[in-house]
Amino acid sequence: MVRGRPDCPRCHGKGLVFDPDPQKPVFVCGCTADLAPDAETLGLPARYREADFTRFWxxxxNAQASGVRALLDRVPDLEDLLARPAEEVGELEGREDLVKLLQALRKRPEHGIRPAGADGLAQWATSGKHRFRHGWELWWIHGPAQSGRSTLAAAALRAWTERTGRSGSFISVRTLSQTIKDAYYDVRSFQNQAFQSVRDLIEPLQEQPLLVLDDWDRMDTDIRVAAALAQLLDHRYSEELPTILTASYPPEAMDRRENHPLVRLEDASLFERLRGAERVEMVPALRPWIDRIERC
Structure with missing residues (x-):
């Protein structure tokens, strides 16, 4: 459905310009280029259609309220860690990230409570400002069930499309996996009534300006499903198209799962790209640093 800006003097919000002469063609109004796709067009499930960063924060x-004071009370320990000589603490991996985090929470303490890496995701989605360490605009959001990872991904998708005016898509990997299997097993399942091939299913996703692949870890174990999804990521990597994946675990955990279908593909390049993704972990940003102190 074409939509226009409600205040547009040419189409009055219809998105189409009609000529008084019925013999002349109807044109799509130029104001439609300024509008991001709506939630339904983005494929957002009903649960996430109202998702945005304001509501998510x-x-x-509220969910973290009970542990906020205990986390903030440990900030002096982290400042002391930075102040100690290098020969005493060794090389502190991620030092720059910790410095930036402490600077941010001095201005607004909630930055220390937000999910680790989520501020970077929000800045990228809303302003396009983020330095990707490995070139490809790939995000990996991980955390346990009900931790908010899918809601955060949906908020990023909406913010990005609103900023850029381009489209995107939110895809359940579990549903997509079953649809791919139906393309192979149509005789048995009778689900693929449109007689779509795997190529028909994957090609539209390859060119999406932004693609969210939700519940990546719920991919079906059929190796042909894994091959199709690997091909999808390969194409998006080659075309440098931004992609967001959500899962319950970090990408390194796949290496330890012998029966994971992606492991059986033996695609080292794909695993290297996934390990190089920008991370968002659904725990307060201060928590991983405090855990490191306690392990020392």
Missing amino acids: KWWN
Whole structure:
């Protein structure tokens, strides 16, 4: 469905310009280029259609309220860690990230409570400002069930499309896996009534300006499903198209799963790209640093 800006003087919000002469063609109004796709067009499930960063931060802060004081009380320990000589603490991996985090929470303490890496995701989605260490705009959001990872991905998708005016798509990997299997087993399942091939299913996703692949870890174990999804990521990597994946675990955990279908593909390049993704972990940003102190 074509939509226009409600205040547009040419189409009055219809998105189409009709000539008084019925013999002349109807044109799509230029104001439609300024509008991001709506939630339904993006493929957002009903549960996530109202997702945005403002609502997410509010929900997250409420969920973390009971542990906020205990986390903030440990900030002096982290400042002391930075102040100690290198020969005493050794090379501190991620030092720059810790410095930036402490600077941010001095201005607004909630930055220390937000999910680790989520501020970077929000800045990228809303302003396009983020330095990707490995070139490809790939995000990996991980955390346990009900941690908010899918909601955060949906918020990023909406913010990105609103900023750029381009489209995107939110895809359940579990549903996509079953649809791919139906393309192979149509005789048995009778689900593929449109007689779509795997190519028909994957090609539209390859060119999406932004693609969210939700619940990546719920991919079917059929190796042909894995091959199709690997091909999808290979194409998006080659075309440098931004992609967001959500899962319950970090990408390194796949290496330890012998029966994981991607492991059986033996695609080292794919694993290297996934390990190089920008991370968002659904725990307060201060928590991983405090855990490191306690392990020392």
